[in-house]
Structure formats: C-alpha cells, structure tokens
Amino acid sequence: MTPPMSKAEKILCLSLAFTLLLIAARIWHTHNNTYHFYLWNLFLAAIPIAFSRKLATHKTINWASSMLIAAWLLFFPNAPYVITDIFHFYQRPGMPLWYDLLLVFSATWNGLIAGFISLMQVDKFLALHTGKKMHAALISIFMFAASSGVYLGRFLRFNSWDVVTKPRSLAGFAYHYAFQPTEHIKAWAFSGICTVLLLLIYYTIKNLPSLVAPAKAD
Numbered sequence: 001m002t003p004p005m006s007k008a009e010k011i012l013c014l015s016l017a018f019t020l021l022l023i024a025a026r027i028w029h030t031h032n033n034t035y036h037f038y039l040w041n042l043f044l045a046a047i048p049i050a051f052s053r054k055l056a057t058h059k060t061i062n063w064a065s066s067m068l069i070a071a072w073l074l075f076f077p078n079a080p081y082v083i084t085d086i087f088h089f090y091q092r093p094g095m096p097l098w099y100d101l102l103l104v105f106s107a108t109w110n111g112l113i114a115g116f117i118s119l120m121q122v123d124k125f126l127a128l129h130t131g132k133k134m135h136a137a138l139i140s141i142f143m144f145a146a147s148s149g150v151y152l153g154r155f156l157r158f159n160s161w162d163v164v165t166k167p168r169s170l171a172g173f174a175y176h177y178a179f180q181p182t183e184h185i186k187a188w189a190f191s192g193i194c195t196v197l198l199l200l201i202y203y204t205i206k207n208l209p210s211l212v213a214p215a216k217a218d
Helices: 007-030 037-055 063-075 078-088 097-129 132-155 167-179 185-211
Strands: none
Touching: 007 037, 007 097, 037 063, 037 078, 037 097, 063 097, 063 132, 078 097, 078 132, 097 132, 097 185, 132 167, 132 185
16 A cells, blocks of 8 residues: 655645746746746656655565666656756746746755655665665665766757657667767766765755754763
8 A cells, every 4th residue: 555645745745836836827927838848847757756655565675666666767867857947047028037036946946855755765665675885876876877867858858758769769878878988078977966966965855854853861
C-alpha cells in the first residue's frame, strides 16, 4: 500500500498551487500565455515522486524495485531542469518585473523541492538496503546523471521519453560524451558544476532538521 502523503508533500502541493495561481493571474491580466510552459515543466518535475512513493512499498532490492529506481532516475532530471528556465526571465510587458521574478523563483523552488522530496524517498530506501559507501556513491551518481540530463534537455533539446523515441540519437551522444570528453568540455563542465551545486543544496536541506532537534541532556 502506498504510504499517506507526508507533511512535506502536502506543503509542496500548496506551493505548487501558489505558483499555478501566479501563472493564472498573469495570463488573466495580460491576456497572453507567457510562462505557461511552467505548467508542463512542473508536471514533469513532480512525476519522480510517483515512482519514489511506490518504491517505499518495496521491502528489498529486487527486479521490481530496481525498475522503479530506473524509471525514477529517467524523470528525475526534469526537476533540476526547472532551474534553467530562468533563461526565459526578462522584462516583459503587462506585469511588473518583481511579479515575474517571484513567479520564476516560485516555480524554480517547486521544481527543486519536488525533485529533492523524491530523492529523499529513494535515499531512505537505499539507506535500508545498501552499505554507507554504496549509498553515498549512488546519491552522487544520481546527481551527476540528473545534471547530465539537464544539459541534454536544455542545450540539446532531448526529453525523458527520447530514450524510447530517439534511442539511437541519445545513445550516440552518450557514447561521444563518455569516450571523447575533450570534444564536450562544455557538457562535462556544466554537469560537474551542476552536480556539486545539487549535492550542496540537497545535503543542506536534508540536514536542516538538525538545527531544530532538541538538545541532548548532559
């Protein structure tokens, strides 16, 4: 049975609703669909949660749970990808610049948090079934894979479903990316820096509860 929604997931739903309200108000006021792409991008960013929640119902690492993790990882890059949508932010007619800035920040935040909530759920599963070194290594690999996925999506315009619809094109780039790194310096630099950034953000958020944990008695 799928576990009930956590407090974090409920707050995420409220936060997503807030972003959708900002987008709807902008469309209503300006009569154009600027920033409507966030509707699709945030939907994609939330998909990994469906897989990570299902993963929580599994008791061991087996074929089924491994397939869930693979499906989760396939869509996970869509969450940090939302960060790059800031490229679309600039002064536009119809609304104050501050309004659009808050809209973009809200959408970016929701994309990241949706991804990190799903990662925490996967993280919890792996912590129960793998050793500490393997567990830490897998989290880093996931972040690098996500960063590479962001690069593929933003700069090469690949999508998660291209694994099925364009497997040869995707495999061809992956091969050259892996075995001819000197010809893809931009890709490696972006993926490396993005990986470090995502790891820093993730572990900061993950350890925030320690700030409010009750002090142990002497």
